[in-house]
Amino acid sequence: MKQQPEAQNTTSFIFKLEVMLSDTHHTTALEQLIKKLNEANFADYRIESGIQLGVLMEQTKQLNPDIVPVPITSLEEKIVPNGNYSEITEPSNIFTKVNRYMNDNTLIRLVLNKGLGIKKSIPCRVLRMDEELQLITVYHVDEKQVYTFHLYEIEDIIA
Template identity: 45%
Template sequence: MSSSKTSYVYHVELLIEDEHHAAALMQLMNKLNSAEFVDYKIISGIQLGNEIDSRKANAASATSVSVKRNQVQEEQRDTIMSAAPSVEAAVKPEETSLSLGLEAFRQCKAQNKLIRLIVNRGLGIKVSIPCRVINIDDQEMIITVYHVDEKQVYTFRLTEIEDFTEA
């Protein structure tokens, strides 16, 4: 690093859409690696970004640099802030859809139906499980199932379950 350059660290949140978490992470890493950044850190459990930590520790003083917004950005911010009540209202239908999902599992439990769950265990790992519902926790949105092939009991959050079919 030459003496005429100064280092800056920015905290950025990025939204990347892709099929799976692993694919989105791969896309992010490809973009960051192809850019000419001195260093970067992904704050999600991956051990990267040691250069950032060492420069922060060695910095004599950390001076915040303000990023000036232009008029268009201010108008966009005002529009987003005025739309905040509608965003809060949009969360309530999601809660309703989760309740409807639990209702379908309650019916399967009551009738002791054999179902097949498609569960996303993270990092793109999907598991297909033939099972019977044995317990539903409304508060935690957790479903406990009995795997009929392995004769094991598994617990899943409703958000992990991508699909289910009745056998």
């Protein structure tokens, strides 16, 4: 993928989304997706996973034509994992704790909820955090990769 020079006074944004493609095989659907992403000239992208749409989901949609779409929650409306409102009422406490881990270069384990029942537990070190956007960037010590997570994805921080 080609690198695009950033214009002066621009900010980068990362969006997480799901895309459904129909094709005869998952490899041709993936090829179709990659082609479209490359044509869009995004600065970068990552395809993390793929699933095959089940028959049950399609039947449910057909049997319920009056399905009301759910609005996308904005960043202003803080999403609360597992109904734990104490984290949202005191986000500075979380960032104070994470800031200490970052400054001490402490090895921590993040327990993440990636949605759809998918949970991950990763050993990492905190590299950076953005309190305004509620983002935490970490270095995964096993995979030797850098990842950025939203605060609402983190279920637990174990030091």
